[in-house]
Amino acid sequence: MREYVKRIVLLSCFSLLAVFSYAEGDTHSEINETLNNTLPAMTQALIKASYKEKADIIDSIAAIEDPNKLLILQSLLDNKLYYQKKNKTEGNNHKRILLVDMSLVKSGKPNAMLDAFDQQEVTGLSKRAVKRIGVNNALRRNLRSHLSLLKITHPDASTRIAAAQNLLKDSSAIDLKFIEKTLKKEKNPQVIDILKTTRGLMLLKSEQATIRLLALEELDGSLYPEVRIELNKFISAFDEDSKKQRSDELKLAEKTLADIETLMTYNGYAENLYFGLALGAVLLLAAIGLAITFGVMGVINMAHGEMIMLGAYTTYVVQMLMPESIGASLLVSIPAAFLVSGLVGILIERSVIRHLYGRPLETLLATFGISLILQQAVRSIFGPLNREVITPDWLAGTFMVNPGLSLTYNRLYIIIFSLVVLAVLALVLKRTLFGLQMRAVTMNRPMASSMGIRTGWVDALTFGLGSGIAGIAGVALSQLTNVGPNLGQAYIIDSFMVVVFGGVGNLWGTLVGAMSLGVANKFMEPVAGAVLAKIFILVFIILFIQKRPRGLFALKGRAVDNG
């Protein structure tokens, strides 16, 4: 009944609009009039409609022939379809429909607002004068499947792949013939694969048992998550009677599912390994700097986490300074963060730490104090709220190994980045004069000093180097987690854990330590849960340190004794 009333209301809406447009038709051309009766009129109806009514309107928009409908539907999906709140100057209830890009409006750039139908720029409207036509999840899904049908013939292959994936997700609205027709024309192997899977899923719902059996064979070994969803549905739909009657089908379906699950288990191992390496890379980045300040110099630096935080805030500031190019700003922030954190590190070393060499307890307390000072300083300057660091597009998304295993790009980049940082650092230590001096000073200070090395400055620069690398870690972490005053706190314990486990004073130890802790954590997590996994790791390290107090790769010789 309610549905019926809504229909009537909608119909009368349309007819009213038609009347208005008819009244206008006197002055406008014939073409304009037909336009008013179709896409623009329906778009008008969207303004007042409830979410349920909007679904009907979207369906009817998708059904009409209009070159503009793709743009309108896409804008609606992208939250770019707006209307002007107050313009009834034309003597009817028509509101002007606009395509608005709010980010352009905020930065005051041209072409921020366009008329939805003639694409002419509209100026002189503030952001409060327009209101967005909202969509919810159900509508978004609906829009996406309509758009996919339109885009499956798009010339660009990646657009077609995305469209095909959407069709796979929601195959209920598609015509089987349409898929066959598209398959014939399609050349891209990936699109063909996805469409064939889609066809298989559709055939699974067929009335004929033979077709269903064929579909099951077609689906064997397919790793798309949708296939598992549909197979599970298929199997759970069997009741006692049909289990007996169609036992061959059930058996085949169960076997197909079991095959896929086996493949997925291997995928699961690969995924866990990747997750572990990614976690290890984060630990490595956080710990490398500490491997120098704590590992090489022996300074228990509780402010290490805050150096990471400073790096993350530097990323934020750089991004504020160059809002045009988010991607480039990230690259600029790497040296910037190194300098900022490095200089702060040198300052701390010169003003506080150098007076406390050989007094570990006082160093610990002093650096802990510094960490609190830095946190509160950042809180006073930037405020207590987290800051927004935008992720550039090339860092988002996944790299598809197979349909059931996708690796996220941001983690992939961080793994590579952490290894590059480690390699560069190793080079600096092994191949440069500064590296040589640094090693000399840590091994035997009086001797190095008598050779003419200014040990004081080497200390300062070493501390600066360690802090600067912590700053670089901050750049990477800003892409993964919150940029806030407490960022560093979350990583300080983990960093010490890695350095102690890997062996104090050894970069390779840090690498192996970080990666093995990361992988161990990730393989334990699905079994034990995140909280317990972390506890197990800590217990393991405590036991390990009892057995090997100097960590995995202990340095031998005088350096250790001189500490």
Place this chain on the structure above:
Amino acid sequence: MKSILKRTSNKLGKVSKVLAVATLAAGISMANAADTIKVGVLHSLSGTMAISETTLKDTVLMMIEEQNKKGGLLGKQLEPVVVDPASNWPLFAEKTRELLSQEEVDVIFGCWTSVSRKSVLPVIEELNGLMFYPVQYEGEESSKNVFYTGAAPNQQAIPAVDYLLEEVGAKRFVLAGTDYVYPRTTNKILVSYLKSKGIAEEDIMVNYTPFGHSDWQTIVSDVKKFGSKGKKTAVVSTVNGDANVPFYKELANQGISSEDIPVVAFSVGEEELSGFDAKPLVGHLAAWNYFMSADSEENEKFITQWHAYTKDENRVTNDPMEATYIGFKMWAQAVEKAGSEDVDKVRSAMYGIKVPNLTGGTAVMNTNHHLSKPVLIGEIQEDGQFDIVWQTEGEVVGDAWTDFLPESKVLISDWTAPISCGNFNTVTKSCGGPALASEE
């Protein structure tokens, strides 16, 4: 003799000095009592919780300023006393004692986390203070000295799950939370509620993570696997604070969109979203009693006032701010009604007090010290605001003791005669209830 005289006069002098100081002090405190009403503000301004609580401190100060412009209360000006418990739970108790016994405040607005509230409780009950608590919480509590203006579970969690069951059609649930008292209690309630709605044990996955958890890869991948069993899956998130950003980022990175597996969160509001790029979150849900996007005159006024007070057009408003607003307005009304700022008189005057919600309708203070207010579901938008997609019909009465746990089902709270008890057992007809929750 001389010396004796001298000594006596000395003594006299001392006595008179002491007397003078005493009368002076009395005079000052009397003058204070006559001129101002002291309002304590107990929100962390440093430490981890500063991110959320500083906003509430500013809200209270803004409300006090506004009230003072109107001439204060009972002809007296309001005087804010701001202390900083520094996100340190035991310090909350100490600061409460300081506010009540040294500063002698008449009312306190404060606390965010449940553990800070629990640490304040014994002090405020001992010294008979009055506190307004403005944050959604796990329920299972009703203190004579606290008014809870945030949501109880039945004003946030239960309606949100109803929405998922009825509107989204979810059949499988992941309950993900941070490992502490609020998520654990809420999830306990939700599991028993979901079972009562016919959801099977194997269709519920409960997962806890440490505070500030930043590596969500495995959990998100598990959610993905859990969601590929052929039934519509939804995530109910009680993940707290900072851990949310990496959680949502990981969801987006692993390609889980709100259309496939929607996440409904109880701790993500406008303030949290203003800290990051909301693009990957579009379409995920949150359940609150207030959204900044609510279309009402009161809300428009409140936002304008907030922007003017903070001198920042971009500051957002959120649910705990509305709860603070309602709490403050109610207290002010109750003081006027009682004609006194005395704690006991104000408390009796509080029951039945009505204040317009910022989202429309009116909030009412019930005798169980909880509010009746509407519940809204919003979808996250690209600009970090919420689009309200669903709303309860009318107001929901806050329930101090949930009906979905066997041990608290039998308890009710009513602070008016003849019950006058926060945990009255309807079976044994006695006050006290089972010794659980309030000690938890």
